[in-house]
Amino acid sequence: MQGAQTKSRNHLDTINLAAKEFNVDVKYVDLVIRFIGASNLSRKHVIGMINPCFYATLDGKVSYASSVKSSTISPVWDETWIVNMVPSTATLSVVVRHTETGSPVDNDIGEFHTTITPGAKEVVIVGKHLSRNRGSFWLNIQSSPSARDSRSLPYSFDGPIHYSRHNSPTMGVLTKLRDTRLYSTWKIYIKGIPQFFGDTMQQWNHDYKAAKAIFQGPASIAVRSGIVAGHHVLYARTALNDFGVIASADDVFKLLHGGSRASSGDGSRQPASANRIKPAVYTYVIVKEDESFRFSETGAAFFVDFASKHALHSNCAESVVYSGEFHPRPEGGWDTFSDETDDGSVKWELVIDNNSGTYSPNPDLLVKVAQLVEFNFPGIKVVTLGQDNPDLKKSRDACREYALMERGVKATELEPHATEGEETLSHRVSLTRT
Numbered sequence: 001m002q003g004a005q006t007k008s009r010n011h012l013d014t015i016n017l018a019a020k021e022f023n024v025d026v027k028y029v030d031l032v033i034r035f036i037g038a039s040n041l042s043r044k045h046v047i048g049m050i051n052p053c054f055y056a057t058l059d060g061k062v063s064y065a066s067s068v069k070s071s072t073i074s075p076v077w078d079e080t081w082i083v084n085m086v087p088s089t090a091t092l093s094v095v096v097r098h099t100e101t102g103s104p105v106d107n108d109i110g111e112f113h114t115t116i117t118p119g120a121k122e123v124v125i126v127g128k129h130l131s132r133n134r135g136s137f138w139l140n141i142q143s144s145p146s147a148r149d150s151r152s153l154p155y156s157f158d159g160p161i162h163y164s165r166h167n168s169p170t171m172g173v174l175t176k177l178r179d180t181r182l183y184s185t186w187k188i189y190i191k192g193i194p195q196f197f198g199d200t201m202q203q204w205n206h207d208y209k210a211a212k213a214i215f216q217g218p219a220s221i222a223v224r225s226g227i228v229a230g231h232h233v234l235y236a237r238t239a240l241n242d243f244g245v246i247a248s249a250d251d252v253f254k255l256l257h258g259g260s261r262a263s264s265g266d267g268s269r270q271p272a273s274a275n276r277i278k279p280a281v282y283t284y285v286i287v288k289e290d291e292s293f294r295f296s297e298t299g300a301a302f303f304v305d306f307a308s309k310h311a312l313h314s315n316c317a318e319s320v321v322y323s324g325e326f327h328p329r330p331e332g333g334w335d336t337f338s339d340e341t342d343d344g345s346v347k348w349e350l351v352i353d354n355n356s357g358t359y360s361p362n363p364d365l366l367v368k369v370a371q372l373v374e375f376n377f378p379g380i381k382v383v384t385l386g387q388d389n390p391d392l393k394k395s396r397d398a399c400r401e402y403a404l405m406e407r408g409v410k411a412t413e414l415e416p417h418a419t420e421g422e423e424t425l426s427h428r429v430s431l432t433r434t
Contacts, residue, residue, distance in 0.1 A: 027088040028154070031058075031116060032142040035066065037076040038096065038125065041109055041135040049073060050098040051239040052109065054137075058083060058116075059090050061155040063290060065189075067164070067243035068099050073135070082158040085146050090116050094137065096125050099238050110134030118143040153194055157291065161376055163188040163255065165242035166235055185234050185296040185313070186255060188246065190376045193291050193321055196368050201288070201319040205360040210307045214358070215318060223307060224316045230306060231315040235294075249380035253277055253348050256328050258407070276343050277328050279403040281396055281414075285313040285356075286321040286369070298325060299414045310358040322369050323356040324387070327399045331381070335398040339406055349381040353392050363387070 033056075041052055049071035056064040062083055069075035096109045110125035110132075118141050125134040166185045205211045214223050246252060258278040284295035294313045306312050310323045330337045331347040352369055354361045363386035370382040385392035403409035 028085050028146040029088050029116070029143045030084045030146050030158075031082065031086050033081045033083070033092070033116075034140040034142075035077050035079045035081065035094075036138040036140060037074065037078065038135050038137045039074040041073045041075070041096065041098075041125070050109075052096060053099055053237055054094050054096045056081065056092060056094045058086055058092055058155060060093075062157055065237065065290070067162075068237050068239045068241060070239035079162075080160055082160070084156045084158050085154045086116065087154070088116070088143075092116055092141075096134070096137065099236075112137060116141055116143060156194075157189070157191045159191060161188060161190060161246040163244055163246055164237065165255075166237075167240050167242070185294065187235065188293045190286075190291060190293050190372065192372055192375045193286065193288060196372045196375070197321050197365075200321075200365070202322060202359040202361040203319045204311075205358060208357045208360065211311075211358045213307055214311055214316065227306065227308070227311050227316045230312055234296075234312070235315075246377065249377045252350075252377050252380060253328060256280070256282075273339070273407050276339075277348060279327070279329075279334055279399045279407060279409075281325055281327045281399060283309045283313065283325055285310055285323040285359075286372075287314055287317060288321050289315070289317065295326070308358040310356045320359055320361075322354070322361050322365060323359045324352065324354040324361060324369075325356075325396075326350050326352040327396060329395060329399060333395055333398050334402040337402065347381065349383050351383045351385060351392070351395050353385050353387050353389075355387040355392075 035054070035056070038052065038054075041050060050073060051068055051070055052072070052075045053068040054066045054077075056066075064081045066077055066079055069077070091113055092115070093111065093113045095111045098107045098109055108128055110127045112123045112125050114121060114123055120140045121138070123137050123139075125137055126132065127134050164187050166187070167183065204215050206216075212220075214220055214227065244251075246255075256277050258274045258276055281298045282295045283298045284293060286293050296313070298309070310320070311317075314320050314323070328348055328350055330341075331349055337346070350373065352366065352373070354363050354366055366384035366386065370384050373382050374380060385395070400414055403414070404411060
């Protein structure tokens with residue numbers, strides 16, 4: 001943590017020195033930026049409605065990615081971004097994009113730059129190259145003098161905690177019994193990573209054969225290229241995604257509900273467990289690139305033919321903040337639970353571990369992972385278990401056993417497995433690269 005704080009403070013010192021040189025007192029403010037919407041968006045070669053989203057940055061130090069709105073040239077976002085300890089001289093830059101449904105390709109509509117002076121603003125979106133009017137954007141900025149210590153970390157993201165669920169296009173061909181959740185990835189933008197981890201990163205594991213194939217040697221270039229292409233397909237922001245805000249620990253567990261199975265076309269109903277917390281194990285990474293927590297079910301079919309689940313989630317990063325697996329469980333464990341008990345009448349907890357061969361994260365840092373999760377989701381209970389702890393195997397096995405015996409989950413769904421007729425991610429990547 002000390003290293004990151006030192007760098008951040010050095011950045012503040014640079015600003016302060018420059019200000020002193022010109023006899024200017026730099027003030028730091030806390031911002032609440034409300035992105036309201038846009039109108040009359042246009043883009044060359046696009047006829048009719050578009051699927052717009054936007055990316056915002058403050059001085060290139062911290063960023064925000066919006067939800068995608070479907071089939072409109074006048075989107076209403078009404079999304080809020082809170083950032084603390086921002087120099088009052090900062091510039092807000094926004095790029096508005098059109099995202100093709102089902103495609104990982106983003107196309108720029110235009111951009112604008114504005115000061116962070118408080119108040120309502122209407123700004124013109126201009127094309128990057130021809131500087132033509134591409135529509136209007138409305139936002140409102142609230143600014144207050146920062147009450148934090150002058151040596152606090154600058155550009156600190158402070159919520160709200162947004163998430164997106166990416167419904168993978170590998171769902172293109174499904175058997176009637178496959179669970180659609182096995183084709184989904186989640187991304188949650190979290191706060192506090194620099195405060196808890198500083199410059200500490202987990203490098204790829206030089207003693208792990210699969211990691212060597214990805215990061216070492218001439219052949220690794222082709223392997224990385226395939227993984228990066230797969231990541232872009234999985235995490236493409238499209239109108240098919242689900243977006244929302246996590247306001248409580250309960251909201252976290254709602255993301256872990258069983259969801260629905262693919263439609264069989266025979267009018268069959270969803271199982272009663274669809275709206276209950278699913279006994280499942282998830283693969284996760286915490287990355288510094290966009291300060292996000294990314295995960296999917298460990299048995300996701302799109303892992304087939306890929307050397308590393310964690311590298312796929314991290315976009316083939318050579319280092320991550322942390323990685324491993326997690327699973328939800330009722331207090332006391334799945335082996336003492338009964339479906340006759342309503343989910344709302346028991347206390348739930350997340351069991352988080354460091355089970356990642358690709359990055360082999362330091363188990364001593366699991367306590368920081370727990371602190372980070374609890375900081376973002378107050379009231380949540382986190383249990384940390386190192387990958388060599390026998391209690392982890394017991395808890396994980398009980399979770400999977402409950403899924404098999406009580407929820408009708410098939411054994412093939414607990415590990416990466418594609419049934420006949422299903423389109424795997426590697427096949428989809430091969431199509432996009434030809």
